[in-house]
Amino acid sequence: MRIDEHPILKFERGKQIQFVCDGKPIEAFEGETIAAALHAAGIKTLSHSVKEGRPRGFFCAIGKCSSCMMQVNGVPNVKTCMVLAEQDMEVTSQTGWGKLGQVDARQDYNRKKIPVIETEIAIVGAGPAGLSAALYASRFGAKCMVFEENTQVGGQLIKQTHMFFGSKDHHAKVRGIDIGQKLIDGLNENVQVLTGTPVVGYYPDKELAVIKDRRLTIIKAEKVIVATGASENMLSFPNNDLPGVYGAGAVQTLMNVSGILPGKNMLMIGAGNIGVIVAYQLLQAGVKVEAVLEALPTIGAYQVHASKLRRCGIPILTRHTIKRAFGDGKVEGATIVELDDNWQEIPGTERDVQVDTICLSVGLKPTTEIFEMAGCTMAVIPELGGEIPVRGHNMMTSVDGVYVAGDASSIEEASSAMLEGRMAGLDAVEKLKGVSEEISKEKQHVKDSLDELRAGPFGEKIRQGEAKLEEACK
Amino acid sequence: MSDYLKNGYLTLEDISPPDMERLEKGPVAVIECVQEIPCNPCSDSCHRGAITMKTSINDRPDIDYKLCNGCGICVANCPGLAIFLIDQSYSETEALVGLPYEFLPLPEAGEKVMLLSRQGEVCGEGVVQKVRNTRAMDRTPIVFISMRKDLAMTVRFFRR
Ligand SMILES: Cc1cc2nc3c(=O)[nH]c(=O)nc-3n(C[C@H](O)[C@H](O)[C@H](O)COP(=O)(O)OP(=O)(O)OC[C@H]3O[C@@H](n4cnc5c(N)ncnc54)[C@H](O)[C@@H]3O)c2cc1C
Ligand code: SF4
Ligand code: SF4
Ligand code: FES
Numbered sequence: 001m002r003i004d005e006h007p008i009l010k011f012e013r014g015k016q017i018q019f020v021c022d023g024k025p026i027e028a029f030e031g032e033t034i035a036a037a038l039h040a041a042g043i044k045t046l047s048h049s050v051k052e053g054r055p056r057g058f059f060c061a062i063g064k065c066s067s068c069m070m071q072v073n074g075v076p077n078v079k080t081c082m083v084l085a086e087q088d089m090e091v092t093s094q095t096g097w098g099k100l101g102q103v104d105a106r107q108d109y110n111r112k113k114i115p116v117i118e119t120e121i122a123i124v125g126a127g128p129a130g131l132s133a134a135l136y137a138s139r140f141g142a143k144c145m146v147f148e149e150n151t152q153v154g155g156q157l158i159k160q161t162h163m164f165f166g167s168k169d170h171h172a173k174v175r176g177i178d179i180g181q182k183l184i185d186g187l188n189e190n191v192q193v194l195t196g197t198p199v200v201g202y203y204p205d206k207e208l209a210v211i212k213d214r215r216l217t218i219i220k221a222e223k224v225i226v227a228t229g230a231s232e233n234m235l236s237f238p239n240n241d242l243p244g245v246y247g248a249g250a251v252q253t254l255m256n257v258s259g260i261l262p263g264k265n266m267l268m269i270g271a272g273n274i275g276v277i278v279a280y281q282l283l284q285a286g287v288k289v290e291a292v293l294e295a296l297p298t299i300g301a302y303q304v305h306a307s308k309l310r311r312c313g314i315p316i317l318t319r320h321t322i323k324r325a326f327g328d329g330k331v332e333g334a335t336i337v338e339l340d341d342n343w344q345e346i347p348g349t350e351r352d353v354q355v356d357t358i359c360l361s362v363g364l365k366p367t368t369e370i371f372e373m374a375g376c377t378m379a380v381i382p383e384l385g386g387e388i389p390v391r392g393h394n395m396m397t398s399v400d401g402v403y404v405a406g407d408a409s410s411i412e413e414a415s416s417a418m419l420e421g422r423m424a425g426l427d428a429v430e431k432l433k434g435v436s437e438e439i440s441k442e443k444q445h446v447k448d449s450l451d452e453l454r455a456g457p458f459g460e461k462i463r464q465g466e467a468k469l470e471e472a473c474k
Numbered sequence: 475m476s477d478y479l480k481n482g483y484l485t486l487e488d489i490s491p492p493d494m495e496r497l498e499k500g501p502v503a504v505i506e507c508v509q510e511i512p513c514n515p516c517s518d519s520c521h522r523g524a525i526t527m528k529t530s531i532n533d534r535p536d537i538d539y540k541l542c543n544g545c546g547i548c549v550a551n552c553p554g555l556a557i558f559l560i561d562q563s564y565s566e567t568e569a570l571v572g573l574p575y576e577f578l579p580l581p582e583a584g585e586k587v588m589l590l591s592r593q594g595e596v597c598g599e600g601v602v603q604k605v606r607n608t609r610a611m612d613r614t615p616i617v618f619i620s621m622r623k624d625l626a627m628t629v630r631f632f633r634r
Binding site: 005007008166172271283284297298299303305308311313318415452456458 | 478479480481482483484506508509510511512513514515518519530532551552553554555556576578579590591592593594595612613614630633
């Protein structure tokens with residue numbers, strides 16, 4: 001189920017290769033992840049759960065949920081959504097914890113001395129926030145290293161085929177996919193971007209543990225900017241672990257990055273901007289969208305996004321939710337139900353829809369492990385997405401020299417993520433190289449732009465969250 | 475105001491379309507974007523200054539139908555795909571409506587299509603007259619469809 005023609009994207013596939021999964025030959029293309037290639041071959045079950053042995057497929061496709069773990073070339077617990085398929089690879093579906101078997105882990109890591117690399121600014125995550133931080137810090141002379149766990153640079157932007165909102169200053173009307181490229185093109189020789197390089201630990205004082213070329217490496221930095229983005233929320237309903245229940249980000253990754261159809265017909269849960277935009281992208285890719293469900297009494301997405309979906313004839317059902325998914329080993333349908341004003345199911349309104357995929361778009365939560373390791377003061381602020389590090393206007397956390405930016409600091413937009421990254425980069429370079437009029441002017445401009453972005457009715461939640469954050473700072 | 479927050483689509487009462495006199499003069503843009511969202515490429519892209527925002531990018535776009543000549547530049551620049559072109563002067567009996575269309579395959583001139591309303595209901599039949607798809611439009615082509623004059627303010631999409 002590969003996409004050949006797409007109104008926005010061109011898929012340039014690599015060389016055709018073959019690997020083996022549970023004894024069966026699988027055709028893949030170079031540059032495709034194992035999970036994507038298996039999906040294209042119709043294999044949705046990747047593992048079985050530890051206790052009940054229930055079938056599991058992937059869910060997040062960005063290395064965060066662990067539901068795609070398989071044994072690869074004898075190594076168990078490999079997140080197949082993050083690892084590229086290779087010629088003659090041996091992949092086995094895994095039940096439970098997996099066994100280490102023949103692998104000699106010591107050979108890879110322990111015998112050699114752990115390499116140490118020094119840099120002025122270490123940036124974690126190459127999404128719009130991390131890249132903007134690098135762009136502005138390097139412009140004023142700081143040496144930056146950006147660590148990105150994915151094989152591609154751009155974070156969420158690499159999946160966004162639609163034109164972005166905002167003004168010219170935030171690349172409005174440019175498609176998300178092209179904004180990432182613009183940011184990368186703007187980087188100068190002071191910046192080194194390392195892909196496939198996850199940051200797995202933080203040690204005082206500003207030392208990062210990264211896995212570089214399959215080896216543990218220590219990065220010693222003077223400033224650290226953490227822009228790790230967010231992960232998708234789950235929704236509880238019976239059978240929500242069936243293969244075929246995917247996060248909206250995973251659906252986008254499969255369809256817009258790998259060029260693989262996530263399913264034939266889809267039920268979307270959540271009518272915020274992301275749910276509605278992804279539903280539209282599904283139509284563009286040729287998937288049938290049965291409906292978009294929203295438990296709230298009103299649609300959260302911008303009216304223009306909702307309207308463009310509605311005129312295609314796709315219903316958006318407010319005050320509706322999913323009661324259960326059903327299917328034998330994979331999603332075959334869902335029971336949906338209407339809710340009353342007290343959030344109670346209205347008896348007799350249940351009905352079944354036949355779909356092979358259920359897409360969840362019920363919010364994101366900031367990825368904050370590194371802040372916790374660094375000992376940053378945290379606060380729970382629901383308006384900003386849940387638990388986040390406390391930080392000032394300059395984006396510095398409670399730990400001196402450790403910054404946060406983008407969705408990791410509050411679930412918002414790429415436009416604000418870029419501005420926050422820019423602010424963190426500017427403040428870090430100012431502290432390294434000294435105050436200059438130019439940097440101060442830039443910082444003021446960024447602050448004004450953020451205020452302007454958040455000034456409208458859709459910025460109200462963020463403004464409330466920011467106010468709570470200010471309280472927490474005291 | 476209609477119930478767009480509940481069902482997702484606007485109705486005529488949400489928008490203030492040009493008057494009949496202006497409509498009969500020739501092509502004009504109709505903007506169907508009613509919320510205060512942080513967005514302004516429409517006003518940024520119009521060379522004639524026909525679309526303005528009062529003070530900030532969170533304001534609703536305001537269009538001066540006297541300044542608009544229906545060139546269509548704003549249509550492909552709007553991330554919300556919320557701008558449409560209406561030409562009531564097209565012929566004695568028919569109007570020409572330009573719709574942004576980001577789907578494949580693109581229709582061809584002469585093709586008959588089913589016309590869809592704002593809520594996606596079939597409301598008639600039209601004929602594709604031309605498809606404008608330049609590089610500058612960056613993958614948002616405009617499909618121009620002729621239809622009965624009275625349908626021009628109802629039709630916002632089509633099915634092949
Ligand atoms: C469907 C959809 C539509 C959207 N539409 C819009 C829109 O129209 N306009 C708009 O402004 N915004 C939009 N957004 C929001 C926007 O994409 C995000 O707000 C933005 O990408 C956040 O940027 P970020 O840099 O903080 O995080 P991300 O883009 O998520 O980037 C974080 C990066 O960090 C990496 N990373 C995480 N942990 C580690 C680690 N430990 N080590 C190394 N790397 C790590 C990740 O792999 C990722 O690449 C949309 C989002 C979605 C999902
Ligand atoms: S159609 Fe042309 S003149 Fe009219 S508002 Fe749009 S860009 Fe301006
Ligand atoms: S560009 Fe489109 S979505 Fe943005 S404000 Fe203008 S009309 Fe609305
Ligand atoms: S970690 Fe691979 S799907 Fe979530």
